[in-house]
Amino acid sequence: MSYERASMTEAQPISTTAVTKEIFREAMARLGAAVHIVTSDGPAGRVGFTASAVCSVTDSPPTLLVCLNRSASVYAAVRANGVLAVNTLAPEHRDLSQLFGGKTPIEERFAAARWKVGETGAPLLEDALVSFDCSIAQTFEVGSHTLLICEIAGVAGLARGDGLVYFNRAYHALGPATAG
Amino acid sequence: MSYERASMTEAQPISTTAVTKEIFREAMARLGAAVHIVTSDGPAGRVGFTASAVCSVTDSPPTLLVCLNRSASVYAAVRANGVLAVNTLAPEHRDLSQLFGGKTPIEERFAAARWKVGETGAPLLEDALVSFDCSIAQTFEVGSHTLLICEIAGVAGLARGDGLVYFNRAYHALGPATAG
Secondary structure, three states: OHHHHHHHHHOOEOOOEOOOHHHHHHHHOOOOEEOEEEEEOOOOOOEEEEEOOEEEEEEOOEEEEEEEEOOOOOHHHHHHHOEEEEEEOOHHHHHHHHHHOOOOOHHHHHHOOOEEEOOOOOEEEOOOOEEEEEEEEEEEEEOOEEEEEEEEEEEEEOOOOOEEEEEOOEEEEEOOOOOO | OHHHHHHHHHOOEOOOEOOOHHHHHHHHOOOOEEOEEEEEOOOOOOEEEEEOOEEEEEEOOEEEEEEEEOOOOOHHHHHHHOEEEEEEOOHHHHHHHHHHOOOOOHHHHHHOOOEEEOOOOOEEEOOOOEEEEEEEEEEEEEOOEEEEEEEEEEEEEOOOOOEEEEEOOEEEEEOOOOOO
């Protein structure tokens, strides 16, 4: 409608900030995101790391993606194993999130929690809010990272419980209450 | 270390749930995600819709992705325009989120808020927590959806403020307080 077009024409162009790496990280810190431990096991051995760059893709077929830096120490193992699990964390997993996001040796990380084995062989965190047991179906390289397109072979957990998100460089618990 | 390997061998395989579309949606509802209004403008006209399937990709070059159903009414316009903005919402944008996620005509949606024009021509929400002004650099089809790989030309906003996430089919405000 014309009045709306007019108001857009009047809208002043905004001077956006040039996107340095620092600005990119500062801006991305404003996006609240669920916290996950991504695990993998197979011929290349067991690995696990904390990740928030996980995204729903499609329910046809059930698919999610994990975005992983190709320079990450776990990258080769995840690709070689060809399977992974996304274990979505609850507020009580804050310490576990720190452990899997740091420099602690892999076996010590896994020793700090209880695990089951998914159909794909990937370790599933027993008390995760939900676990997605996945096979890597496709990969796409974008700059320094690779998008791992993961078909979901099975889902475990699905308990009702509080969530954990990372926002403004801090953990936040998501309770049952809503906010407007 | 061997004791850890042993404990994994002892771990019982878990019977995961077969992933119907309903299970997929139920499981994805457990992933807290930031709420955004994605906008686009150009030769194919102005469009805008609410989205949570947005993910950081890489800072080299600064890139995010938006996952969009190819059957969505806005899909053709976004692809033809070749640009989009991701406007990350704050708690006070709950009604705007509902408006851009429903059936309201496009012009009425935009009339409910104030906008500026990004360098790409995409509409930027004036009081967004942060706005990413992007050009679509690459696309990948995955099942029913397309991953729009978006290079970030500019960032606007970056105010300190509360966040808005969607979790368990409800809005949650993210204040400054952390939780463990």
